[in-house]
Amino acid sequence: MTTTDFTLSAIEGNGEIGALTPGQIFRQRMFGHTGFLIGAGLILLIALVAIFAPVLAPHDPFAQSLSSRMLPPVWIEGGTWDHILGTDQNGRDYLSRLIYGTRVSITIGLGAATVGLLIGVTLGVIAGYFGGWIDHGISFLLTAQLALPGLLLAMALVFIIGPSIWVVIGIVGVLHWTYYLVVTRAATQRIRSLDFVAAAAASGASSRQIIWHEILPNLLSAIIVIFTFELGIAILAESSLSFLGVGIQPPTPSWGLMIAEGKQAMFYRPWLVILPGICLFLLVIGANLMGDGLRDITSPEGRNE
Numbered sequence: 001m002t003t004t005d006f007t008l009s010a011i012e013g014n015g016e017i018g019a020l021t022p023g024q025i026f027r028q029r030m031f032g033h034t035g036f037l038i039g040a041g042l043i044l045l046i047a048l049v050a051i052f053a054p055v056l057a058p059h060d061p062f063a064q065s066l067s068s069r070m071l072p073p074v075w076i077e078g079g080t081w082d083h084i085l086g087t088d089q090n091g092r093d094y095l096s097r098l099i100y101g102t103r104v105s106i107t108i109g110l111g112a113a114t115v116g117l118l119i120g121v122t123l124g125v126i127a128g129y130f131g132g133w134i135d136h137g138i139s140f141l142l143t144a145q146l147a148l149p150g151l152l153l154a155m156a157l158v159f160i161i162g163p164s165i166w167v168v169i170g171i172v173g174v175l176h177w178t179y180y181l182v183v184t185r186a187a188t189q190r191i192r193s194l195d196f197v198a199a200a201a202a203s204g205a206s207s208r209q210i211i212w213h214e215i216l217p218n219l220l221s222a223i224i225v226i227f228t229f230e231l232g233i234a235i236l237a238e239s240s241l242s243f244l245g246v247g248i249q250p251p252t253p254s255w256g257l258m259i260a261e262g263k264q265a266m267f268y269r270p271w272l273v274i275l276p277g278i279c280l281f282l283l284v285i286g287a288n289l290m291g292d293g294l295r296d297i298t299s300p301e302g303r304n305e
Contacts, residue, residue, distance in 0.1 A: 035292055036290060038286075050103045070089060076271075104248060105283060108172065109231045116174075119177040125211055128187070142178060151237070176234060183223075225295045231291075242255075
């Protein structure tokens with residue numbers, strides 16, 4: 001591919017025609033995409049909250065005080081500035097638990113999405129590159145996975161193995177690799193027929209070298225986009241398991257668990273459910289907006305809807 005294929009003619013501010021490098025094109029699309037900027041900003045903000053949780057949290061998220069049970073937020077009568085968002089049924093500071101809950105959600109989301117990436121991309125590239133009976137076998141495995149009820153299977157596996165953060169990461173990741181496989185398999189089938197792959201094979205490159213140096217680099221943008229979407233799916237899966245009582249266990253602060261603990265009092269203390277629900281919504285919508293933006297930015301036509 002020639003250099004001109006990687007440049008774009010554009011009218012600059014002084015009215016002259018200039019050539020934009022690939023990096024300039026990417027930055028121009030990125031900073032011109034509102035959805036991506038909003039999503040990336042939300043993810044960055046929540047990540048900073050998770051990193052600096054010990055500094056930001058006003059109280060120990062595990063400290064209980066029976067004399068301070070069910071305090072309302074500061075804007076409701078009876079609330080105090082010592083507990084800005086109130087306390088839960090055990091007298092624990094709600095703001096501190098929400099802040100530390102970001103660590104659980106981000107850790108499980110990133111971990112599970114990474115596990116799914118390793119499984120799905122590996123199977124997808126192998127199926128797409130080698131084809132034949134290998135492709136048929138992996139396609140059968142994909143069909144079987146899609147036929148299984150994911151949430152019910154995850155509940156059963158967590159219940160059998162025992163709930164913990166690492167068990168939830170492993171199980172959610174193992175059950176969420178199908179999107180990676182479908183996309184990478186189709187893309188690999190297309191890429192393997194291109195001239196530069198044939199040239200690499202003719203020069204004596206092995207299948208492993210072709211996969212690592214020719215195919216995977218061309219799948220990178222698609223993999224990153226899928227990863228951002230799977231991040232949101234994994235976070236929702238963890239929250240669902242925690243809400244149903246088979247995910248993160250007390251007293252570890254988890255947004256799904258906090259919603260489950262607050263549902264008994266949701267009609268007269270709705271903030272116990274609304275506040276962690278808002279946090280969960282912001283994290284998932286941020287991941288989805290960022291993924292949708294990356295899809296538009298990395299597409300050849302540079303969509304910006």
